[in-house]
Amino acid sequence: MSRSRNTNRLAKKIRDRTQLTLSTASRLARQANNYLGPSIADSPDPHQRRLEAHMTHVLASSFQDHQLNGALLGVREAEPEAQGVKLTLESDMADEVLRELLPRFDHDYGGIRGVPGLRVRGSKRRLVLHDAVSPAQVTVTRADGGSFRLPSARDGEVLLWNRFPDGLSGDEKQEAEEWTDSRGINDLRVRDLLMSRIMRRPGLINRTAAPHGFANCYTHHAGDLVIEWCCGDTVETLCAVLLAHGFADDVPRANVIELVSRHSAHLGDRTVILNRHGSCLYGRNAKYIAESIRKGYAT
Structure with missing residues (x-):
């Protein structure tokens, strides 16, 4: 199948599963280099999804920008x-x-x-x-x-x-x-679904940490997870790849995605917040930072 035909298919998929216009969906689709892969295999058990979501939340809060080898x-x-x-x-x-x-x-x-x-x-x-x-x-x-x-x-x-x-x-x-308290969280099901998907699709999420070997992740509260990076995929590219692989399937259509700016997007009504800086934060220092992180784990 030609690249243009794949791009059109992806654009229509994004349009149909979100509230984005076709022109915006097409812009995202043109930036993606992965198309219409298999949907995420979710656990049917809500207890399993909740455990995976909680693990994802804890690890994001713990590691922040201290990853190695691009493993967010x-x-x-x-x-x-x-x-x-x-x-x-x-x-x-x-x-x-x-x-x-x-x-x-x-x-x-x-x-x-x-x-x-x-x-x-x-x-x-x-x-x-x-x-x-x-x-x-x-x-x-x-x-x-x-x-x-x-x-x-x-x-x-x-x-x-x-x-x-x-x-x-x-x-x-x-x-x-x-x-499990829903106070301050609009939809616990969406939170558990998306955060468990982050754990089950590391190849997609790790794209943010790949350029330098580390990125930055953190949480504000029990209802969200923030990922920040500076090099590699744009926010729109990452969103297109995630949507192509079913990351936001079964999320209420109105809450799937909000493109806040060229450098920020919200998925699942702010469950996952993606931020990308407009310029590199580390440059030549990245390898020295990575070595410092490695030594920290060794001790």
């Missing part, structure tokens, strides 16, 4: 399984992914860090991170096939996943309830 959330590949999803983690970040996900009470912070109720089982090379109160689970392996090192407690920390292996602590119950 520390994830290189994702493969749906009969129950849950299997993630292949960036080897240099793998142990830190575990540390950030497994719940701990941090007395200095004054609360819980990590995903409340997340527990771990399995071998050193293949771990299953599972929810203590539902069948939801995520399998993790390292890209180099190596072994994981389970995190140890730092000063002022209590490892809740280790102390309460068969249930939730009181603090975890409260934290889990807040994650």
Whole structure:
């Protein structure tokens, strides 16, 4: 099929699934270099989607701009399984992914860090991170096939996943309830759907971190996730690629996408916020920053 015909098909798909005009959809489609790939394979289980969404939210808040080798959330590949999803983690970040996900009470912070109720089982090379109160689970392996090192407690920390292996602590119950509280979040279903899709489509999201090896991600609250970058895809290109791969399928049409400016867009009624700077932020310093991040993980 010719490039122009593919572009027209993608433009019509974007037009039909959003409230963008055909001319705007065509502009986006012309910028994309991936067309009409398979839709995202979502879990049909809301508990599974909620767990994946919470994991995505925690990792985005934790890593911010400290990724390596272009793995925005520390994830290189994702493969749906009969129950849950299997993630292949960036080897240099793998142990830190575990540390950030497994719940701990941090007395200095004054609360819980990590995903409340997340527990771990399995071998050193293949771990299953599972929810203590539902069948939801995520399998993790390292890209180099190596072994994981389970995190140890730092000063002022209590490892809740280790102390309460068969249930939730009181603090975890409260934290889990807040994650499922709809106050301030227009649609919990959309939040869980889109954030779980970020975890299940790392090849698309990692495009933002590819030019320098790192980007920046953070959250304002339990209802959103922000991704910022400076080089590589424009915001419109990334939006076109995401829409082509079904990222916003099943989101209410009025809330699919808002193109705020050439450098900013909102997906799913501000669930995912994409920001791209107009010029490079790092230049020749990028490789030195990446080396500094690597040394930080090594220590």
